[in-house]
Amino acid sequence: MEDIREVEKLVATDRCDVCGAQAYIRVQMDSGELLFCAHHGNANKTKLQPLVINWHDQSEELNKK
């Protein structure tokens, strides 16, 4: 049996590390974790890709309302 951990869901109080807007993207890396809004997530995706362990994008889910 494997212990599969769900990625922690982003909530309304999670903020983009760059601009402080609501975070929609959680990026997990060896060195830690970053939160981004949809804009900065996309802007940094290419640059961060080699370091990323898990790219958790919740933007679609949060846009549904």
Ligand SMILES: [Zn+2]
């Ligand atoms: Zn941002």
